Amino acid sequence: MAIFRSHVLVCGGTGCTSSKSQLVRARFEEKIKEVKLDKEVQVVGTGCFGLCEEGPIVIVYPEGSFYSRMTVDRVDEIVEEHLLKGRIVEKYLFKEKAKVEHAEEHKSLMDVQFYSKQKRVALRNCGLINPENINEYIARDGYMALGKVLTEMTPEDVIKLMKDANLRGRGGAGFPTGVKWSFAAPNKADQKYIICNADEGDPGAFMDRSVLEGDPHAILEAMAIAGYAIGATKGFIYVRAEYPIAVHRLHIAIDQARELGLLGKNIFNSGFDFDIETRLGAGAFVCGEETALMQSIEGNRGMSRVKPPFPANKGLWGKPTVINNVETLANVPQIIINGPEWFKSFGTEKSPGTKVFALGGKITNTGLVEVPMGTTLREVIYDIGGGCPNGKAFKAVQTGGPSGGCLTSEHLDTPIDYENLAKVGSMMGSGGMIVMDEDNCMVDIARFFLDFIVDESCGKCTPCRVGTKRMLSILERIVSGNGTMEDLDELESLANSVKDSSLCGLGQTAPNPVLATLRYFKDEYIAHVVDKKCPAKHCKALLTYEIDKDKCTGCTLCARKCPVSCISGTVKNPHEINQELCIKCGNCYSVCRFGAVQKN
Amino acid sequence: MKSLEELKRIREEAIKNVEMRNTDKDIRVVVGMATCGISAGARPVLSTFVEEVAKRNLNNVQVVQTGCIGMCTYEPIVEIYTPGKEKVTYIHVDPEKAKRIVDEHLVNGIVINEYTIGTAK
Numbered sequence: 001m002a003i004f005r006s007h008v009l010v011c012g013g014t015g016c017t018s019s020k021s022q023l024v025r026a027r028f029e030e031k032i033k034e035v036k037l038d039k040e041v042q043v044v045g046t047g048c049f050g051l052c053e054e055g056p057i058v059i060v061y062p063e064g065s066f067y068s069r070m071t072v073d074r075v076d077e078i079v080e081e082h083l084l085k086g087r088i089v090e091k092y093l094f095k096e097k098a099k100v101e102h103a104e105e106h107k108s109l110m111d112v113q114f115y116s117k118q119k120r121v122a123l124r125n126c127g128l129i130n131p132e133n134i135n136e137y138i139a140r141d142g143y144m145a146l147g148k149v150l151t152e153m154t155p156e157d158v159i160k161l162m163k164d165a166n167l168r169g170r171g172g173a174g175f176p177t178g179v180k181w182s183f184a185a186p187n188k189a190d191q192k193y194i195i196c197n198a199d200e201g202d203p204g205a206f207m208d209r210s211v212l213e214g215d216p217h218a219i220l221e222a223m224a225i226a227g228y229a230i231g232a233t234k235g236f237i238y239v240r241a242e243y244p245i246a247v248h249r250l251h252i253a254i255d256q257a258r259e260l261g262l263l264g265k266n267i268f269n270s271g272f273d274f275d276i277e278t279r280l281g282a283g284a285f286v287c288g289e290e291t292a293l294m295q296s297i298e299g300n301r302g303m304s305r306v307k308p309p310f311p312a313n314k315g316l317w318g319k320p321t322v323i324n325n326v327e328t329l330a331n332v333p334q335i336i337i338n339g340p341e342w343f344k345s346f347g348t349e350k351s352p353g354t355k356v357f358a359l360g361g362k363i364t365n366t367g368l369v370e371v372p373m374g375t376t377l378r379e380v381i382y383d384i385g386g387g388c389p390n391g392k393a394f395k396a397v398q399t400g401g402p403s404g405g406c407l408t409s410e411h412l413d414t415p416i417d418y419e420n421l422a423k424v425g426s427m428m429g430s431g432g433m434i435v436m437d438e439d440n441c442m443v444d445i446a447r448f449f450l451d452f453i454v455d456e457s458c459g460k461c462t463p464c465r466v467g468t469k470r471m472l473s474i475l476e477r478i479v480s481g482n483g484t485m486e487d488l489d490e491l492e493s494l495a496n497s498v499k500d501s502s503l504c505g506l507g508q509t510a511p512n513p514v515l516a517t518l519r520y521f522k523d524e525y526i527a528h529v530v531d532k533k534c535p536a537k538h539c540k541a542l543l544t545y546e547i548d549k550d551k552c553t554g555c556t557l558c559a560r561k562c563p564v565s566c567i568s569g570t571v572k573n574p575h576e577i578n579q580e581l582c583i584k585c586g587n588c589y590s591v592c593r594f595g596a597v598q599k600n
Numbered sequence: 601m602k603s604l605e606e607l608k609r610i611r612e613e614a615i616k617n618v619e620m621r622n623t624d625k626d627i628r629v630v631v632g633m634a635t636c637g638i639s640a641g642a643r644p645v646l647s648t649f650v651e652e653v654a655k656r657n658l659n660n661v662q663v664v665q666t667g668c669i670g671m672c673t674y675e676p677i678v679e680i681y682t683p684g685k686e687k688v689t690y691i692h693v694d695p696e697k698a699k700r701i702v703d704e705h706l707v708n709g710i711v712i713n714e715y716t717i718g719t720a721k
Contacts, residue, residue: 003616003617003650003651003654003655004620005663006620007620007621009621040646040647040650061621061623062663063623064621064623085633085634085638085665086631086632086633086664086665087634087666087667128618128621135610135613135614135617136614136617136618138607138610139611139614139615139618139619141611142611143607144607144611147604148604151603151604260610261602262601267601268603268604269602
């Protein structure tokens with residue numbers, strides 16, 4: 001095998017791919033060949049590094065130089081200076097690292113503040129290995145856990161170990177994985193199934209996608225381990241068709257694992273057979289719910305059903321089935337190799353381990369982070385995420401997507417775990433974390449999530465189908481300025497009814513954003529209803545644009561830009577907006593150079 | 601895959617390729633790779649270090665290149681940093697000398713005085 005003296009790692013996650021990292025990678029390969037370094041320098045495509053905000057990201061080893069916001073035209077300089085002459089091109093380094101003067105003083109990537117507070121277990125290989133090369137996974141102890149399980153442990157041992165580790169389901173509900181496996185193991189059946197739930201549907205969440213893109217073999221290995229533990233020989237990965245890169249890499253990974261005999265018949269000569277197929281979801285949110293997911297795999301319309309019977313007893317095609325989320329599975333091989341005590345050394349007593357969060361919304365470092373459970377929201381949002389950009393004030397953070405709730409600045413010091421988040425009216429959820437600043441209207445946020453739910457409700461049970469629709473129409477009334485105080489009471493009682501009487505998790509959690517905003521931001525609701533004002537100046541119907549006569553210089557720019565010509569005035573004289581004609585598009589506000597247009 | 605041993609064999613080979621991405625290493629071998637170093641023959645020196653270090657599984661050693669160190673007449677220059685010890689600077693290094701440096705200095709910890717910059721003065 002050829003040994004290279006330098007590796008150029010180019011992120012090939014979805015975030016960096018959409019900012020054209022493929023072109024950067026192609027140019028590196030081309031230029032390196034041009035200067036005849038192709039025998040010395042290897043270009044490697046990887047999964048997500050996590051700091052998506054700074055993408056496309058390129059890391060050059062052995063120095064570990066972290067180049068951010070790469071463009072094709074910077075490639076030549078880096079090849080000529082760094083790879084050919086050993087001079088790191090400081091001006092293109094990630095800003096936090098740009099001060100480093102010599103290669104000798106170059107610090108490790110983990111010294112960047114974004115990474116220093118993180119603990120990467122599920123993401124340990126993301127951004128470090130080439131996900132399309134099984135050897136790189138094996139070099140990082142890949143498939144050692146499966147080997148250990150098949151050659152040294154009984155299925156009972158595996159389940160006991162998982163119970164001891166107390167790994168809780170990372171899809172959001174937090175059910176202990178070992179216990180789930182122990183329900184399915186004793187059931188006698190001619191066929192059992194393992195399903196990996198990769199139907200990540202929360203707006204703004206991309207944890208599972210990044211794991212599948214960056215470390216697909218970890219999921220295959222974990223599924224085989226789970227299969228051995230419960231006696232299943234067949235696995236399905238239910239993944240969204242909107243994740244083409246993840247699907248592509250999974251297929252490559254499955255082929256490579258089959259070729260090496262890590263999937264298939266008689267793995268490790270133990271007599272254990274296991275194989276995996278993918279099933280592509282069409283993007284219905286409800287298919288993340290396990291009973292609906294199984295319906296979809298069976299070829300039916302994705303609709304949830306009553307539980308019990310639980311999947312562990314009657315699951316896919318009526319056979320005992322275990323369904324685990326991607327991130328949950330990503331932890332499994334590490335727990336097997338390092339033991340339950342190691343796993344429990346991170347996190348809190350009731351929620352051991354780490355959790356991956358997708359940071360999004362009004363936050364400086366948009367991206368993917370993994371922290372020990374018990375880390376506070378403040379550490380995640382400020383120390384790692386860098387706070388709200390442009391000096392805006394933090395207002396709230398939505399955890400758990402459309403099923404979760406928002407938390408305010410008074411909760412910033414809450415240590416994150418399943419119980420703590422539930423106690424303050426939100427939930428862990430799968431790990432989406434959307435940060436909102438002073439410009440976000442909380443009533444409109446509740447409306448946004450409910451709008452999503454109304455679209456995604458499968459329609460099987462009335463509370464969810466009709467209840468969420470009625471809640472949405474009340475919210476729409478409120479944001480358009482036609483709400484009443486009675487509406488608020490009705491909204492709350494309706495929300496509680498939907499929560500209590502819906503069939504599945506989708507409906508039971510759908511009112512959470514409404515209930516949480518009613519609990520913490522009732523004043524904003526009242527402002528909309530009573531004063532007919534939107535405190536965040538977001539809801540169009542409740543806004544007026546006016547021109548301050550003292551500041552207006554009569555430059556006529558706003559009048560020329562107004563799409564409905566509702567601004568009148570002559571050159572060098574103050575202008576005026578005709579409120580009846582104004583459509584509140586905000587054009588005048590954004591073009592005025594003198595700050596004369598006021599939004600109220 | 602028939603046994604754990606088979607997997608371990610694949611892993612041993614594969615580690616050589618990814619080991620470089622671990623930046624947390626104690627000993628650093630720095631090869632001067634500016635125009636002066638390259639024209640004096642630093643490139644084969646660098647490759648020799650990379651290959652020998654990988655061949656011997658010296659997982660504690662990082663081989664990096666750097667720019668001009670400032671003493672172009674002594675190129676190719678190789679500096680070796682070991683924590684708690686003084687930096688050792690080797691001059692006029694060629695692939696043969698590089699192999700000996702790996703053997704004696706990196707593996708056994710013995711500085712080869714005759715190659716160091718001290719002899720030039």
